[in-house]
Structure formats: structure tokens, C-alpha cells
Amino acid sequence: MSDQNLAQEALVRLDKVGVYRDGKWLVRGVTFDVHPKEIVTLIGPNGSGKSTSVKTALGVLQPTEGQVIRRPDLQIGYVPQKFNLDWTLPMPVSRLMKLTKKQTEHDIDHALDLVGISHLKKSDMQSLSGGETQRALLARALLMQPDLLVLDEPVQGVDFAGEIALYDLIKTIRDETGCGILLISHDLHVVMAQTDTVICLNGHVCCRGTPKLVAESDEYKRLFGARAAQSLAVYQHDHDHTHLPDGRVMHADGTIHDHCDHGQDRPHEKEHH
Ligand SMILES: Nc1ncnc2c1ncn2[C@@H]1O[C@H](COP(=O)(O)OP(=O)(O)OP(=O)(O)O)[C@@H](O)[C@H]1O
Numbered sequence: 001m002s003d004q005n006l007a008q009e010a011l012v013r014l015d016k017v018g019v020y021r022d023g024k025w026l027v028r029g030v031t032f033d034v035h036p037k038e039i040v041t042l043i044g045p046n047g048s049g050k051s052t053s054v055k056t057a058l059g060v061l062q063p064t065e066g067q068v069i070r071r072p073d074l075q076i077g078y079v080p081q082k083f084n085l086d087w088t089l090p091m092p093v094s095r096l097m098k099l100t101k102k103q104t105e106h107d108i109d110h111a112l113d114l115v116g117i118s119h120l121k122k123s124d125m126q127s128l129s130g131g132e133t134q135r136a137l138l139a140r141a142l143l144m145q146p147d148l149l150v151l152d153e154p155v156q157g158v159d160f161a162g163e164i165a166l167y168d169l170i171k172t173i174r175d176e177t178g179c180g181i182l183l184i185s186h187d188l189h190v191v192m193a194q195t196d197t198v199i200c201l202n203g204h205v206c207c208r209g210t211p212k213l214v215a216e217s218d219e220y221k222r223l224f225g226a227r228a229a230q231s232l233a234v235y236q237h238d239h240d241h242t243h244l245p246d247g248r249v250m251h252a253d254g255t256i257h258d259h260c261d262h263g264q265d266r267p268h269e270k271e272h273h
Pocket residue numbers: 021022026044045046047048049050051052053
């Protein structure tokens with residue numbers, strides 16, 4: 001398939017992306033794509049390259065190797081992990097909605113309604129709970145009418161019930177708008193029910209697939225320890241290689257290659273360089 005066809009199909013596609021900074025590879029061999037109506041979640045421990053991969057997908061960061069293909073004229077709505085605004089200053093929700101782009105009251109009402117905080121339109125951002133703040137930021141991103149919605153850890157500062165509600169909401173937004181969604185999460189447990197594809201990162205793609213398959217994979221269990229221990233069955237996929245400190249990959253037969261492209265979609269395929 002040509003790059004052009006891929007770009008038309010996927011909203012964004014990372015192909016063997018590597019980012020090298022300050023003498024080390026932050027990520028290497030990262031391949032994934034997000035299609036319309038697909039919810040893709042990147043999980044992995046702190047420093048595993050989730051934000052780096054997302055920034056590369058957004059075009060904020062240039063890859064050192066590999067390529068990123070975005071659909072032409074792709075409209076992106078981004079909900080950052082931290083919103084650099086001094087919440088001690090008065091900022092009604094309605095004003096936040098117009099901060100980067102002028103919006104009609106009708107569109108603002110619709111976005112706030114979609115995220116379930118219409119009643120907070122005149123409230124000050126400072127007075128909002130963690131979950132309400134995330135919903136306000138989500139509404140702001142939705143006003144961009146995105147083809148691709150990118151959310152960096154949307155459930156930070158939100159309790160367990162709030163987490164479930166937020167992921168339900170994210171799924172509703174996908175169903176109603178048809179946008180593709182790229183999420184960053186630390187953890188799988190709540191994400192599981194609502195995500196189509198999970199990409200488990202640890203400087204490289206450890207494993208990928210449906211949430212169930214990832215939760216049952218050895219790599220996920222190794223990365224997430226006790227939290228992953230409840231997994232029932234064993235998801236069979238090859239872990240026949242070791243990642244060396246310099247970013248290269250040693251395979252079970254002792255050969256060393258630049259990186260592994262070790263997708264679950266091709267679990268038994270060996271790399272040939
Ligand atoms: N510009 C940079 N130069 C050098 N190192 C960097 C740079 N940006 C990120 N890093 C390092 O790259 C690694 C991956 O960082 P990244 O923010 O992508 O991880 P993450 O999975 O999103 O982590 P977290 O869960 O803590 O947010 C970290 O070790 C980080 O310190």
C-alpha cells in the first residue's frame with residue numbers, strides 16, 4: 001500500500017518512529033495508526049515514551065528516524081496533561097471556550113451539553129472539580145470539531161467513579177462525532193472497557209492489541225506487576241528478543257538488529273535486515 005493510501009485511510013500513522021535526544025533514544029521502532037472512530041490508548045510506565053510518541057503524532061516533535069503521516073487537513077483537538085493557565089485568575093467556563101478561537105454561544109452550549117457540564121457555563125474554572133475541569137477542557141477541544149481527539153491522561157485528579165464516567169463520555173464523543181481518539185493512560189483497568197486498541201510502550205512497542213489481549217500478555221504483566229496479576233488467560237505472543245541499552249535489539253538466536261517491529265498483528269514474523 002502506498003504512503004498516500006495509508007494517509008487517506010488513517011488519520012495519523014507512525015511508521016517505525018524513533019526519537020533521539022541528548023545521546024539516547026527516547027522511543028524507537030514505534031508503529032501505530034489511528035483511524036476514524038477508533039480509540040487507541042498508549043499505556044506504559046513513567047518515562048516509557050507515551051508523550052514523546054503523541055508529540056510526534058501531533059507534529060510538535062520531529063522524529064529522528066521513521067515517518068509520521070497525517071491525513072491532509074487533519075483537524076486535531078488536544079487536551080493536554082497540564083493546562084498552563086493560572087486558575088487563580090477568574091476564568092468562567094464560557095470564557096475558556098473562546099480563549100483560542102471565537103465560538104458562537106450555540107456551539108459552546110452544544111459542546112458543554114455533550115460533556116455534561118451545561119450547568120457550569122458561568123462557573124469559575126477554579127471552582128471546578130478534577131472531573132469537571134477535564135470535561136471543560138474536553139469541551140474546548142471539541143469546539144475545534146476535530147477529526148482526531150488527543151487526550152493526555154484524561155483522568156488525572158479524578159476518582160474511580162469519575163474515571164469510568166469520563167471514559168464512557170470519551171466513547172460517547174467518538175460515537176456521536178465519528179472522530180478518532182488517541183489517549184495516554186498510565187493504566188489499563190478503566191481504559192479497558194472503552195478502548196479498541198492498546199499500545200503498550202516501554203521505549204518501544206512491547207505489545208499491542210485489544211485491551212484483553214494486552215492485559216493478558218507477559219510484557220504487560222512484567223511492566224505492571226501486581227496490578228496485572230488478575231489476568232486470567234495467557235495471551236500467546238513472542239518475546240524472543242532483548243532490548244540493549246543502546247536501543248538495539250538482540251534476538252533469541254543471538255543476532256542484533258537496529259530495532260524490533262514487533263506487532264501483535266504479525267506475532268510470528270522475524271525481522272530480516
Ligand atoms: N527533550 C528531551 N530531551 C531528553 N530527554 C527527554 C526529552 N523529552 C523527554 N525525555 C525523556 O524521554 C523519556 C520519555 O519521556 P515521555 O515524556 O515521553 O514519557 P511518558 O511515558 O509520557 O512519561 P510519563 O508517564 O511520566 O508522563 C523520559 O525518560 C524523559 O525524561
